[in-house]
Amino acid sequence: MTEIRTPRLLLRRWNEDDLVPLSEINADPEVMRWIGDGSTLDLDRTAEEIERWEDEWDEEGFGPFAVELLASGELIGAVGLSVPEDLPEVMPAVDIRWRLGRQYWGQGYASEAAQATLEFALQDRGLDRVIAVHRAGNEDSENVIRKLGMVHERDIEDPEHGHLLQIHTIDLTEYEA
Template sequence: MDELRTPRLLLRRWRDEDREPFARMNADPEVMEHFVAPLTRAESDALAGAIEAGFARDGFGLWVVDVVETGTFAGFTGLARPSFDAAFTPAVEVGWRLAREAWGRGYATEAARAAAGYGFGAAGLEEIVSFTAVANARSRAVMERLGMTHDPRDDFDHPLVPEGHRLRRHVLYRLRCADRT
């Protein structure tokens, strides 16, 4: 699927011109507060390439989010397979990252709802997960607005976060197709 639309947003495949605003977003310490570190330009470009490879492999991925009214790059939202082993993998995650200028407008929830709808519809998924560092209240609120449920017994130490790091402990939320309202 190349694109999804909501009333205010266009979720679309990546273009070369997206790499610059993507790199700015990934270098922003506030945006990356709940990640081990902001990304360099090279790391950001590599992530964009990995995202595109995900579309080729899975038929879905993390779409660029544009604000329809302005055509502005707002970040990304979509579906991805976690690249690490954990008790809940293999799985498909709904994830998002928005530029600071796009915060507080409900874009993450709107875009994630569209991505999950695609996952349960065209992609035929039975369950979608989402996870974040325990302290990431904003993302946890999005997960809850999506109707995802959290069982503390599912929480885990993220294997790609160094031991002893303040962000190592993560919460896991789940949404099952059968439980959607």
Template sequence: MTILQTSRLILRRWRDSDRRPFAEINADPRVMEFFPNLLTREQSDRAIDRIEASFTKHGFGLCAVEQLSSHEFLGFIGLSVPNFEAAFTPCVEIGWRLAAHAWGQGFATEGAKAIVAYAFETLKLASLVSFTAEQNMRSRRVMERIGMTFDTADSFDHPILPEGHLLRRHVLYRLRAPGVRQPVK
């Protein structure tokens, strides 16, 4: 089922045929550079199962992405609810993971902008967050391109990663729906 379509992308629910290419993406060291480890096929399949469960539970999730012209599976772009506690949770996160060969073509930004519009206009969410390891400049640039803002005071140590882990320090970006006022701190 198609959820959104842009000029070059289809964002949709997952199919069984997505499992193999998604596992290949999750086993690529370039794609997983800022994650604690590569995923096995079984871990990748469980991730899809969790994503689909999110659609059922929340009415949204991380959409499978395919290129409109070729129908090639490229990865995911969408929304999720983080499963850990932090100063900014509960919240809804916008995220993406695309095959390395799809990088540098604007797909993440294009799909993320469509997801932002969907989150605010259709789902009526008040705000979104996105976070990544401090070193992940590719994702940080996408966050900035879609209008998210970063405040160094929001940086945090990811609670799932152990003390001293190279990727533990994370940056948090925020985006509020148009017309939603930022609370006074």
């Protein structure tokens, strides 16, 4: 089982106990406002999402991690890797993404988990390049991207929702520098 420990967090695969806490995160309009069309997800759609993520782990050897606080074991969100098949103009690519419950924002958890995930991608999984895709205007995600050392590559239009998306990249050479 793939697990990563950081000073404050455990990144791990998903289990059935994660469904309710993740569905509570997914039900928060502030959390979801920058994701897809901004719609919240109910319990059933959250279960489908976790199932997709676990399938990605089985097929690709990576996927979004469940992120929990080491001190309490509390699930705080998802951070991990995904193949952005819904964005054909960036393919082939692996995207790093994150989604934390609002009460965990501003405490450095997203950056801590994303940094561990980036290291996992480039050093453990042997990827040469990782991208980050975020909706223009999402300054909090842009701050995490900057902390990861990723650089802006280009802007594209979300083919499904029409939003302006910003694509940032980092490759193994830049990461090791």
